[in-house]
Amino acid sequence: MIRGARPTIRGIILFVAGAVLAGIAGAIGEPDLMWLGLFLCVLPLLSLVVVVALQPRLEYARSLNPAQLPVGERLEVVVRLRNVYPLAATTLELHDAAPVSLGGGARFVVARAFGRWDQAVRYGIQTEQRGRFLVGPLTARVGDPLGLATSRVHPRGEESLLRVTPKLWPLTEAKRGLGVGATGEAAPQRIGQAGQDDVLVREHRHGDDIRRIHWRMSAKQGELMVRLEEHPWDPSALIITDTRRLAHVGEGPSSSLEWTISAAASVAVKLSDDRYRIVVAGGSGTIYQPHQLTGVAQRQGLIDAFTDIGASDERELAAILAESESLDATGSLIVFSGQLSVQDAATLTSMGLRMAKPSAIVPDAGAWGLRSAEHGDAVRLLRASGWAVEQYGPGEHMPTVWARLMVRQAAA
Known part of the structure; x- marks a missing residue:
C-alpha cells in the first residue's frame, strides 16, 4: 500500500530557491540564471515522479526468538524483507512498531539499487512489562537518491504476538504434606x-x-x-493471588503486585510439574481452573493465566468467594497477598479450616514502608490460627522466601 508522495524540506527549499532565482533572473534579463532557476524548480518535481514510479513492492516476515519469555529478559527480532519489483530504486527508512513498554520498536535504513532483493534485519527488545503485545506493523518511507521527495509504503506482512510472562523462579520440592487429596487424607x-x-x-x-x-x-x-478406594490420593492446591490494587505498594516491575504474581506463578508451575491439580483465584474471582488438564497443557495454561492477570479494584479478599464452586475440591491452600486487613485475615482463616496446612506469603510491612498496624494484626491472627506465614521484602529472591516457608510448614 502506498501513501501519497510529498517533497521533503530539502525539496521545498530547493523549489523555493529555484523560483526566486528564476523570478530575479527574469526581472534583470539574465536567461541563463532563469534556466538554472527553472531547473531547480523542476528537480523536486522530478523526484516526486521518481518516488511514485519506482515504488518498491515489499513483503516481510518477522520472527521473535523466543515468542514467549519472562519479564526482564531480552529477545531478538528478525525481519526478513523482500522487494519483488525489479525497477525499484529507492532508499528505505523502515520502522517496526512496538508498544512503548517494549521500547517503541526499531528504525533502520536499507539502501538498494535496481532489482529484486532479500535482506534480513535484526534488532533486540528488552521486556519491562508483563502481558501480551503485538510487534508491528512494519512501515517504510521511501525516498529518491537526492532526498528531495518521500512517500510511505506499507509492506505486506503480519504483526507478531509476543507473550511476556511473569518471572518464574526455580523452586525446591514442596513438602509432602503441602498437597494432599481433596478428602484431606494423607497418601x-x-x-x-x-x-x-x-x-x-x-x-x-x-x-x-x-x-x-x-x-x-x-x-x-x-x-x-x-x-480408601473411593478416595484415591489426588494432590491438589488452591492458590490465592491477591491482585487488589489498593493492597500493593510501588509501580511497574518493582511493585509488590508484580512480585506477588511472579511468586504465585512460580509456585503454581512448580506444583503443576509435580502433577498437582491447580486452581488459582484472585481479587475478583477464579483466574484459572484445570478443566482436566495435566502436565504441559496445565503448565502452559497457568503461565497464560498469570500473564494476563491485571490489577483488581476489589477492596476485600472475600470477593474471591463469588465463584465458590471453583474452590471446593482443593486439598492445600497457599495465599500470596498484599497488605491485609483483619477482615481479610478472618476470611482466610475461615477458608483454612477445611484446607490442609494453609500457608501464606505476605509483604514485610517495615521493608515496604507500610504504616498500617492492622497488617501486623492480620499476620498474627493467621499464625495464631495455625497458618504458616512467611514475609517478603522488595526485590527479595523468591526461592529464599519459599525455603523459609517450607521450614515453617515442617514445624507446623
Missing part, C-alpha cells in the same frame, strides 16, 4: 498385589464409618484398617 498405603487385597487403606480413626472397615486387611495388620 494411603497400597497393600497386596492383586484381587481383593489390591486396595487403598489407612488406619481407622474416630468417626470413620464402620462400613468402610476392610476386615481382611485389619486381620493381617492386627488393627482396624479403612478402605
Whole structure:
C-alpha cells in the first residue's frame, strides 16, 4: 500500500530557491540564471515522479526468538524483507512498531539499487512489562537518491504476538504434606498385589464409618484398617493471588503486585510439574481452573493465566468467594497477598479450616514502608490460627522466601 508522495524540506527549499532565482533572473534579463532557476524548480518535481514510479513492492516476515519469555529478559527480532519489483530504486527508512513498554520498536535504513532483493534485519527488545503485545506493523518511507521527495509504503506482512510472562523462579520440592487429596487424607498405603487385597487403606480413626472397615486387611495388620478406594490420593492446591490494587505498594516491575504474581506463578508451575491439580483465584474471582488438564497443557495454561492477570479494584479478599464452586475440591491452600486487613485475615482463616496446612506469603510491612498496624494484626491472627506465614521484602529472591516457608510448614 502506498501513501501519497510529498517533497521533503530539502525539496521545498530547493523549489523555493529555484523560483526566486528564476523570478530575479527574469526581472534583470539574465536567461541563463532563469534556466538554472527553472531547473531547480523542476528537480523536486522530478523526484516526486521518481518516488511514485519506482515504488518498491515489499513483503516481510518477522520472527521473535523466543515468542514467549519472562519479564526482564531480552529477545531478538528478525525481519526478513523482500522487494519483488525489479525497477525499484529507492532508499528505505523502515520502522517496526512496538508498544512503548517494549521500547517503541526499531528504525533502520536499507539502501538498494535496481532489482529484486532479500535482506534480513535484526534488532533486540528488552521486556519491562508483563502481558501480551503485538510487534508491528512494519512501515517504510521511501525516498529518491537526492532526498528531495518521500512517500510511505506499507509492506505486506503480519504483526507478531509476543507473550511476556511473569518471572518464574526455580523452586525446591514442596513438602509432602503441602498437597494432599481433596478428602484431606494423607497418601494411603497400597497393600497386596492383586484381587481383593489390591486396595487403598489407612488406619481407622474416630468417626470413620464402620462400613468402610476392610476386615481382611485389619486381620493381617492386627488393627482396624479403612478402605480408601473411593478416595484415591489426588494432590491438589488452591492458590490465592491477591491482585487488589489498593493492597500493593510501588509501580511497574518493582511493585509488590508484580512480585506477588511472579511468586504465585512460580509456585503454581512448580506444583503443576509435580502433577498437582491447580486452581488459582484472585481479587475478583477464579483466574484459572484445570478443566482436566495435566502436565504441559496445565503448565502452559497457568503461565497464560498469570500473564494476563491485571490489577483488581476489589477492596476485600472475600470477593474471591463469588465463584465458590471453583474452590471446593482443593486439598492445600497457599495465599500470596498484599497488605491485609483483619477482615481479610478472618476470611482466610475461615477458608483454612477445611484446607490442609494453609500457608501464606505476605509483604514485610517495615521493608515496604507500610504504616498500617492492622497488617501486623492480620499476620498474627493467621499464625495464631495455625497458618504458616512467611514475609517478603522488595526485590527479595523468591526461592529464599519459599525455603523459609517450607521450614515453617515442617514445624507446623
